[in-house]
Amino acid sequence: MPPAVQETVRELVDLSPVLTRLGERFTAAGFEVHLVGGSVRDALLSAGSAGGRGTGMAPGDLDVTTDARPEQVLDLLRGFASSTWNSGIAFGTVGAEVDGVRLEITTFRADRYDRESRNPEVAWGDSLVDDLARRDFTVNAMAVSLGPDRTVTDPYGGLGDLLAGRLRTPGAAEDSFADDPLRMLRAVRFVAQLGLTPVDEVVAAMTSLAPELGRITPERVQVELSKTLLQHSPRAALELFVATGLADVVLPELSALRMEIDEHHQHKDVYTHSLTVLDRAIALEEADPDAESPDLVLRLAALLHDIGKPATRRHEPRGRVSFHHHEVVGAKLVRKRLQALRYSKEVVESVARLTFLHLRFHGYGRGEWTDSAVRRYVTDAGDLLPRLHKLVRSDCTTRNKRRAAALSATYDALERRIAELSAAEDLARVRPDLDGNAIMEILGIPPGREVGEAWKHLKDLRLERGPLAPEEAEAELRSWWAARTGA
Template sequence: MAHAHHKIDSNTVDFQVDPVVLELGQRFVDAGHELSLVGGPVRDLFLGRTSPDLDFTTDATPDQTVALIKKWADNFWEIGRAFGTIGMRKSGFQIEITTYRAEAYDPESRKPVVAFGTSLTDDLLRRDFTINAMALRLPSLELIDPFGGVRDLNAAVLATPASPEASFSDDPLRMMRAARFASQLGISVHDDVRLAMSQMAERINIISAERVREELVKLICGAHPRVGVDLLVDTGLAEFVLPEVSALRLESDEHHRHKDVYQHSLQVLEQAAALETDADGAVPAPDFVLRFAALMHDVGKPATRRFEPGGAVSFRHHDMVGSKLTAKRMKTLRFDNDTIKAVARLVELHMRFYGYGDAGWSDSAVRRYVADAGPLLDRLHRLTRSDVTTRNQRKAERLAFAYDDLEDRIAVLREQESLDAVRPDLDGARIMAILNLRPGPVVGRAYKFLLEERMEHGPLQPDDAEARLHAWWAEQPEAAPPVPEAAEPPADVELSPNEESK
């Protein structure tokens, strides 16, 4: 990070801000108000990054702000007005201007209690961290840094302007944000912050699942996700947010018969992130689905651990158990169904490759691997390769060689067959025409049979496929000729009373 490599001297920093920022500042000053660029955009100026989203703070009320910008902005909206925020767009920038606040959370509620303030310093005091509590007064570009944000950027440490207890009481989500910033910026947290996170971890329960999820996604997609996850686990926050990951810290037995599943999972997460490709590649970075599957891939191990006779440890079916646990946790965190299915499927499939190197696979098995992975195949390749953390160089090389071989086999079969969309050689309409069937479950069974044939034997000629379909159909109960019903007795035959009652 920029701050980790050279000292920042705020006296010599030449703040390059867009003319739009200066123009907006001048409008407020001319009307007798204060306006400052604040928070993330100011921090990013020190880190040499620019953002199209700009946050400002002012002593003007929301009404006064609207009056000043409504003719100047390209468009504006008042959706955050109750919190003192007016949003707008201007020259490609998304801008939010918020009236100085003295905000507190009701300890028992998720909703902030908003009180407008009159002082920039008081407004900065109630922000989450010192590195986000700096302001650039406009249009003079004077840096306002009452709580040592530049100092903490230089030290690469996260601290709070007020006491961490007061800050986290105001908004417990800030504890998640601490872990997120640790991941994004690769910085450590101040001892006081870490202690407050540990003592107040349970308070995260009053925050909505959606807000927790948003921070978690940013953390997992950060440049240093291992740092962020480790902070969640160390402080006990993960017990409430991702308890399955905390549970990976299996107590080590005295004979060290298995490696540390938790540290292994963090390493797999790091290795998976390193295998992502650039935006034009198969898995553009950062990829939440791949990274989260890497973190969660072994969460089924604690529930399936068995000590076998002879001292071995087994984790049978931990892939299936882990897949279910992962889906359940993601539902609790209100992830969308597509994301849940993708991550859970990768966890379920992460062991499928093992055994390939020893036994070798038939073409049929390779086809099934591709078909089961579907659109997740490129991620599954990366997850499986990442899941090798052994220090045994020969074993690592053998697994890598085997996976290279599997990918080569997939490439060869792709050349010969359209592997990405393995379908039966006859479609539903053709099946119905050949067997003279109407749409219904039987057609589905016939389709499934032909799909199995396609998996097992590769593409078939139409005549061959048709012959196999006929052979299959001959063995189905529906294909048997109907049994004739018992003939009615002739009308002139009288039934005896005994026969009538039968």
């Protein structure tokens, strides 16, 4: 590694007083201690040594390796760390917090994998270079000593790979991925996160070993998929994800979108369209100062909004193709797949609802919707309305400039109508004109199912006709109740 680069990394490490003090403590006790992995990689990136693709070392998220055994690490941290945790101690990792900085300190390892389970047979090692050999990629197999010499160790050419924008494994890619199949999803993530391109050997190994992802728990898979989607530009990574067959194991509904819509190749395939919608949604999200960014719900919805199309495709006369009710089928598929990947209930339901609603705008025509229809659009979207706006706009990917301009103008008009009605009626909090207590008092009924039915009836009236005067609402309630009870 060039002396200037080594000096840059040393200086970045010295910016952290915690690392300096940690190094002094371990060195005084006669142990090696090194900063490793992503921290060193990002330090190099932040220094501009690899084209400026990185964001710098992330304080509070630092990985350290040492030849000290876990029990010795705990002894050294006593009186130094404000807290420690040993949930990973079986794998040689001790967690600690020092002055607000979180550290993971792991003993050198020389693991062996049985390639049937997802966990290694942990074995302690005595060599830093051997420890680095078991890292996932060369760009993560660099270390800088926290001892006084601050030596930078790069035995597998990680810096050269960063400079070249290359993603390689320290050893044979097939061995690395067979040991831990999750590394294949990390490769996908690093394409998006670091702008790296995997070498042919890595792509070939990912392709041949993709079925091995079945050994990995859904929770771990979901974390990597989410990290990929949350990057600024995940498209190339997702293309690798699909091309290598990893998506067939993790998200087969995405792979299924690669279909020619008709035999004449006149219509865009749904897969390319979905990636374009994702690109556009990210651009709208990042341009909105009031939006959450990165927004996992919006990005999942943009990627998956059309996954109901393969199951609903029908060839019609004159070469036309239809996908009737694909939003209904798609919402069910989204819910099933995201639940299988252990996403939270909130994420699952939000993405499914956006998928279900993404086509409704196309019934707006040239503004023929009544105020009632606009109210229902807003109410059905609820707090997802800002995301729905972005999804619908992103979904208009036609290359016909006149049609694109017309769709944009029409949606502008819908948003103006929503704003006008919202200002007049507070659509974000539409409620019936009578609450549950008033319903029970007027009808003389106790709490129960009938109160809920009456509440829903009054809410439907509110959406249909706008706010009602109290006496009008009461009259409507009594009329509904009389019809229901046969009085």
